[in-house]
Amino acid sequence: MPSDDNNTLITPWAAIDTSAFCFEVPHSDETILFESAAGVRLTDASGREYLDALSGVFVTCFGYGCEPIVEAVTRQVRRLAFNPPLHGTSRTAIELATELVDLAPASFRLAKLVNGGSESVEAAIRLARLYHRERGNPGKYKVLSYFHGYHGATFGSLTVTGRPDTSRFGPGIPGIVHVWNPHSLAQQLGVSLEEAGSLALALIEQTIEAEGPDSVAALFVEPVVHLLGMAVPPPGFLPGLRRLCDKYNIVLAFDEIVTGFGRTGQEFAAQTFRVVPDLICAGKGISGGYAPLAAVLISERIASVLETGDGAYAFAPSHTYAANPVAAAAGLAAVRLFRELDAPARATRLSTKLTALLEHALGDRGVLRSAGLLYGITLTAAEPVAAAKTSPGQALAQACLRRGLIIRGQDDWVVLAPAFVSTDEDLDEIAAIFRAALDEVLGGVR
Structure with a gap:
């Protein structure tokens, strides 16, 4: 998983002709070129793996390669x-x-x-x-x-x-x-x-x-x-x-x-x-x-x-x-x-575990809301501790992405929506990376 010492994302755009780029998102050096996926993980063109805690964008509820x-x-x-x-x-x-x-x-x-x-x-x-x-x-x-x-x-x-x-x-x-x-x-x-x-x-x-x-x-x-x-x-x-x-x-x-x-x-x-x-x-x-x-x-x-x-x-x-x-x-x-799969029951069971994990990781740094496997967290800190040109929500989402975890962040909030086929081990990994990103952006639990 190529990266520098600061977990900076590396994407191999040099080999791609972007003169007629597909404009779905604004193209930048941080735009990820995804190549493949299986289960709840994607791999980019450089071989780096990402754990998808957003189900793409609330879509891939049965994972990739179903x-x-x-x-x-x-x-x-x-x-x-x-x-x-x-x-x-x-x-x-x-x-x-x-x-x-x-x-x-x-x-x-x-x-x-x-x-x-x-x-x-x-x-x-x-x-x-x-x-x-x-x-x-x-x-x-x-x-x-x-x-x-x-x-x-x-x-x-x-x-x-x-x-x-x-x-x-x-x-x-x-x-x-x-x-x-x-x-x-x-x-x-x-x-x-x-x-x-x-x-x-x-x-x-x-x-x-x-x-x-x-x-x-x-x-x-x-x-x-x-x-x-x-x-x-x-x-x-x-x-x-x-x-x-x-x-x-x-x-x-x-x-x-x-x-x-x-x-x-x-x-x-x-x-x-x-x-x-x-x-x-x-x-x-x-x-x-x-x-x-x-x-x-x-x-x-x-x-x-x-x-x-x-x-x-x-x-x-x-x-x-x-x-x-x-x-x-x-x-x-x-x-x-x-x-x-009895997806509603499965979502309820996974939600019980992930809610406890996220609450423990979050501490007093935000307010957690959930409905099944749909999570929103409003961050209570007024400013990120780490220097950032973005909002706290965006800074936290970027810190997760540098660690290989996909979530969404904007303004003062982030959201997560793991797939129904996530395992308990996947949830443990989501919570661990999320906590490390919180520590970076907002400081340790107060």
Whole structure:
């Protein structure tokens, strides 16, 4: 594992022509050129190994080189790699949609297969507006979502994302209204999270009244807010949102692209928090990372507008690769493996061990939040001890990466999401490296 004495990452870009570089992330000397992976570990072009404690980005929940999924994709490529989407679909896509609906709460009936999380969110926005139009309320078109949430990178989903840095692209799609979530209010007002939950519900209802209930179509929320360091809602908050949506005839949509597919210890966060939304946007781990895949899961009530020709044809347009047979094969194999391994129970068991390890490593240097195998840590130190030009969260993530551990860090937080197939030894190693990185960046436990 080539590195210098300070664990500086070395990447062999000299042998690669970057004159027409694939711009997915800004290219720098620290950009890693990954070459291979197996289990929960990746290897770069220099031979250095990395322990992936983020599941790629909440995606590779069954690890790398998962043979059941690889075999299913291989069989599908040989049998039917693509079908004419304007004329039909594949048996594999139908089976996947059926099994995804079976994982969702009992009131769910349909699944629309798409390519990624952003597309899932935009399809759900279209469906929420279509639902109200087909029910005789065409004026209900506005969508509420959190400040500081995240819903994707395409233009519509980016507009629903309530972050200041999205304004650099100019005005977004019309009809999006942002509201405050409990964690943001707790930070701003210096109140408890429970009190902030009550305030947030009151402010959301005031916003609905101010905008006009006859104009509000949907409320989009992440059950656990990713870019606030996995902010878990206070008790009673999500049920309160459900009551508000019922009161004002608003579609409640859960963005479960991160939290879904067993990550919180149950099939979806809807089951974890015992709140049934009208729509669920699912993605990330839904294919285990073996093909681009996401879905909108649709409740019986909302599905009713797709029974007639007008509603069905209005919602039908999709992307060329939506419900692609190969992606569907990956998803179907992942769902069946999910059941075979009893992934929610497995995530719960691993979470019990890792929570104790992380709490011991963290000490009084931060606050740990978790929902199943989904972790967020807000760092309590105001400044890193080590000299750094980045935020504490970024500095800690970089210190982990220098030691061969992949996590995510931003602002004053870091997040972890190990794969369901992680071993106890993997968790011990994650905690040990995490503690060493904490010691470097924030100093020893006080």
